Amino acid sequence: MKISERKLHVEPTQSGEAFDLKIAFATESRQNVDQHFGSARGMLIYGINPQGWSVLEAIEYTESSATVHDKLPIRISDLDGCAAVYCNACGAAAIRQLLDNHIHPVKVSAGVAIHDLLSDLKQELSGQPSGWLARAIKLQEQSTTVTQESSSERFEQMMDEEW
Numbered sequence: 702m703k704i705s706e707r708k709l710h711v712e713p714t715q716s717g718e719a720f721d722l723k724i725a726f727a728t729e730s731r732q733n734v735d736q737h738f739g740s741a742r743g744m745l746i747y748g749i750n751p752q753g754w755s756v757l758e759a760i761e762y763t764e765s766s767a768t769v770h771d772k773l774p775i776r777i778s779d780l781d782g783c784a785a786v787y788c789n790a791c792g793a794a795a796i797r798q799l800l801d802n803h804i805h806p807v808k809v810s811a812g813v814a815i816h817d818l819l820s821d822l823k824q825e826l827s828g829q830p831s832g833w834l835a836r837a838i839k840l841q842e843q844s845t846t847v848t849q850e851s852s853s854e855r856f857e858q859m860m861d862e863e864w
Contacts, residue, residue, distance in 0.1 A: 720748030784837035
């Protein structure tokens with residue numbers, strides 16, 4: 702069963718701009734947060750850092766006879782690497798699964814503009830982030846450190862191997 706009908710992935714820019722975090726928004730309009738997480742018709746995923754943001758992925762979901770609980774693993778998989786998902790509502794099972802995957806659900810009122818939320822996040826990233834944002838940044842830094850250490854260890858192993 703394929704739930705996501707269309708998925709657009711935008712490659713990073715030539716300048717190699719790195720984003721501190723990936724943030725998802727449940728949206729049908731592509732301008733406002735206007736969807737419940739479990740029944741969202743679409744998701745927009747942005748990369749964000751103190752200098753700005755950019756769309757990384759746009760996902761559209763089709764109508765399906767699958768229950769919300771059957772949809773959750775696929776939707777959560779689509780948000781791999783995201784620090785948070787902004788939505789109008791989110792069920793208890795979805796919240797638990799999102800948090801297990803280090804994705805913080807953020808409930809906002811229907812119709813809040815995505816760019817307003819991104820501006821607020823950008824401003825908070827420039828200062829002293831708190832709450833879930835501070836935890837997400839710390840988790841991202843730990844993940845980057847582990848990746849760098851494993852790359853360094855692999856390089857050392859390669860150096861010790863016979864050529």
